[in-house]
Amino acid sequence: MSPRWRLLLLTLALLALAPGLWRVARAMPPFGSPTSLYGPAINQLAPAARHVSNMVAAVNFDFRGFDTLGEETMLLCAVTGAVVLLRGSRGEGGRDRAGRLPGRTVAPRADATVLVCRLSAALVLLFGVYVVLHGTVTPGGGFQGGVIAASSFLLLYLGEGYDVWRRLMRGPLLQLLEAGGALAFVVAAAVPLIRAHPALTNLLPLGQFRSLYSGGLVLVVNDAVGLSVTGSFGMLLLEFLEETRSSASDPVPDEEDT
Amino acid sequence: MSGSFGSLSFGILPWLIAAWLFAVGLYGIVSSRNYVHLIGCLAVCQSATYVLLLAIGLHRGAGPPIFYDHPPGTRAVDPVVQALVLTDIVVGAAVTALLLAIALQVQKRRGSVDPQALRPLRPTQ
Numbered sequence: 001m002s003p004r005w006r007l008l009l010l011t012l013a014l015l016a017l018a019p020g021l022w023r024v025a026r027a028m029p030p031f032g033s034p035t036s037l038y039g040p041a042i043n044q045l046a047p048a049a050r051h052v053s054n055m056v057a058a059v060n061f062d063f064r065g066f067d068t069l070g071e072e073t074m075l076l077c078a079v080t081g082a083v084v085l086l087r088g089s090r091g092e093g094g095r096d097r098a099g100r101l102p103g104r105t106v107a108p109r110a111d112a113t114v115l116v117c118r119l120s121a122a123l124v125l126l127f128g129v130y131v132v133l134h135g136t137v138t139p140g141g142g143f144q145g146g147v148i149a150a151s152s153f154l155l156l157y158l159g160e161g162y163d164v165w166r167r168l169m170r171g172p173l174l175q176l177l178e179a180g181g182a183l184a185f186v187v188a189a190a191v192p193l194i195r196a197h198p199a200l201t202n203l204l205p206l207g208q209f210r211s212l213y214s215g216g217l218v219l220v221v222n223d224a225v226g227l228s229v230t231g232s233f234g235m236l237l238l239e240f241l242e243e244t245r246s247s248a249s250d251p252v253p254d255e256e257d258t
Numbered sequence: 259m260s261g262s263f264g265s266l267s268f269g270i271l272p273w274l275i276a277a278w279l280f281a282v283g284l285y286g287i288v289s290s291r292n293y294v295h296l297i298g299c300l301a302v303c304q305s306a307t308y309v310l311l312l313a314i315g316l317h318r319g320a321g322p323p324i325f326y327d328h329p330p331g332t333r334a335v336d337p338v339v340q341a342l343v344l345t346d347i348v349v350g351a352a353v354t355a356l357l358l359a360i361a362l363q364v365q366k367r368r369g370s371v372d373p374q375a376l377r378p379l380r381p382t383q
Binding site for chain 1: 269270271272273274277281284285288289291313314315316317318322323324325326330331334335336337338339340341344345347348349351352353355356358359360362363366374
């Protein structure tokens with residue numbers, strides 16, 4: 001199908017859908033008014049029931065915890081798939097040294113760049129850990145904090161250059177973080193089963209409302225997700241950056257194409 | 259109906275913005291000549307779901323669903339859709355990385371990331 005035909009087909013489809021869309025939009029509840037009872041009910045009950053002041057974390061890691069377990073698995077699968085695809089030609093060996101392209105010059109960095117990157121990488125990593133740990137109390141949580149912590153790795157790369165960065169970033173350590181976090185989530189979900197409770201039942205002491213150690217199992221799962229997300233995104237950075245160092249002329253082991 | 263049209267049309271604006279974002283992303287996907295661009299367009303499509311979910315959860319005059327500064331019982335927006343958007347964003351980022359990895363492999367094997375150039379999905383000679 002030529003691009004013109006595809007665009008024509010899209011236009012026709014959108015035009016056909018437009019009246020339905022208009023009716024649905026008109027039938028939607030007015031913007032800014034409560035639509036479901038579920039959310040307000042959680043806002044009412046969760047602070048007393050779970051001693052958690054961040055309702056989003058309470059929903060994510062407790063009330064819809066099983067759903068989040070599925071999403072965590074999805075994240076793990078997507079990252080595993082990306083890593084397998086990227087490694088493709090490089091093989092599974094997972095060398096620890098930086099790959100090198102012959103003839104690529106290493107651009108010298110200004111001292112100021114190195115200093116700023118070192119300082120900000122440390123601060124960003126610290127902030128990421130802070131956001132993860134305070135997930136049950138203030139805005140944040142495992143998902144956000146994990147991504148922030150992983151972004152500090154990129155700052156480190158910016159300042160130190162690839163060789164040093166590659167020595168600092170240990171593939172096995174990141175894999176351990178990624179898989180260990182996911183495993184901790186699964187264990188947290190499974191342990192209540194042994195005691196004949198539904199999965200992810202919050203049996204741990206709930207702690208004090210608005211304190212760092214509040215939420216019981218919510219905090220455990222939150223931290224597990226934080227570890228896993230840090231490992232996942234660190235792993236992605238590692239594999240994508242390693243990809244820029246593998247030369248294009250590398251033979252692609254291929255069964256059917258050639 | 260025509261009397262309340264002014265306020266009505268403003269009330270449906272968020273839903274229309276979500277639909278517009280989705281349509282724009284779809285247009286980009288359909289007309290794309292580069293897989294990296296196509297993946298970006300997919301992210302635009304996805305952002306339509308963020309707008310839709312957050313708009314559904316908004317309560318006018320309500321605060322954030324974090325009861326740290328204000329006591330429990332204060333009016334707050336729906337936390338459920340916010341949690342959904344949160345996981346949506348993170349999983350979306352991972353899936354985008356997966357798609358980019360696929361695009362890289364396509365570039366390596368076929369020497370092109372143009373969906374048009376890859377039309378016949380047969381082994382090349």
